[in-house]
Amino acid sequence: MSVITTFVLYFFAFAFIHSLLATDYIKNIAKTKLKGKFRFYRIIYNILSFLIAAPAFFVWLTSKSLTPLVYNVPGWLSPLLLILRPFAVGLFAYAALQKDLLEFAGLRQGKSESKLITDGVYRIVRHPLYLAGIILIFTKPEMTLLDLTAAALVSIYFITGAYIEERRLVSTFGDRYRKYQQEVSMFIPVKWVIKRILAGFSFFREHS
Secondary structure, eight states: OOHHHHHHHHHHHHHHHHHHHTSHHHHHHHHHHHGGGGGGHHHHHHHHHHHHHHHHHHHHHHHGGGSOEEEEOOGGGHHHHHHHHHHHHHHHHHHHHTSOHHHHHTSSOSSSOOOOOOSGGGGTBSOHHHHHHHHHHHOOSEEEHHHHHHHHHHHHHHHHHHHHHHHHHHHHHTHHHHHHHHHSBSSSOHHHHHHHHHHHHHHHHHTO
């Protein structure tokens, strides 16, 4: 079995189990069975996610150099990577800080109700964490075939996860989230840029 095939199988196993455990159906079963201990579901979910992702990550980490080199970013593009990668890290950190990280990690359960975050970086795109991740994985200076396979699968999983998450958010917040969808782009900040341009034109007209 090739390294690529092994990685893909491990990744699909992770994606299936990770997604299954996140469904309302499984959560409701767990809530019925665990009762008061359901407050630990999030931390158990995160630990299991780490464990089932480990085989795919190990294959990628130890075998990426064994697959053919697909591309090597030319030197003249290096300054662009030096901008994009720190930008992605900053974007991820800023977006993560707007979340309740302790609750997300399962270290603080049931302390606060789910809330809709639309300020900060979430005014620019609806899924800044996924966007930051996609930028990071595709701005790797050297990309082997295994790197590219991993980047493509992770990106598809992020995008699919975002659409599934949006359905849940619409179900939870209703028209509030639908309005947010109309005003803010999902990944590429087209609507935000257009608003800034129109605001600039308006300012120029008022002061000319």
